[in-house]
Amino acid sequence: MSTLHTINKSPSDNTLWQSCLAALLPGDALLMIENAAYAAAQPSVMTQLQEYDIDIYLLSADVDARGLSGKLYTNANIIDDQQFVTLACQHTKVVSWF
Structure with missing residues (x-):
């Protein structure tokens, strides 16, 4: 059983990020959407995420919209909206961190 976690706040929302990280289990996936895409440009955040046995994804539209x-600073998978739907279907549940 695996979970897709989606988070939409930048890492400056420390409480939300810490709650999300505490819930991650090996085999889960993390999709950083909206302002959470900024995390992928922050070495400290990405280094911390590498400690987890998870797949990391970013929405291409959010990466582009934020320049x-x-x-x-990552080799995260960049996906489009259709791939997001597929990803959600591949996991037992989806948890949104907003």
Whole structure:
């Protein structure tokens, strides 16, 4: 059983991020959407996420809208909306952190 976690706040919302990280289990996936895409450009956040046995995703539209292309400190999977739907269907449950 795996969970897709979606988070939409930047890492400056420390309480939300810490709650999300505490819920991650091996095999889960984390999709950073909206302002959470900024996390992928922050080495400290991405280094912390690498400690978890999870897959990391970003929505391409959010990366583009925030001018982050070429500034990402990660090898996260960049996906589109259709792939987001597929990803959600591949997991037993989806938890949204807003």
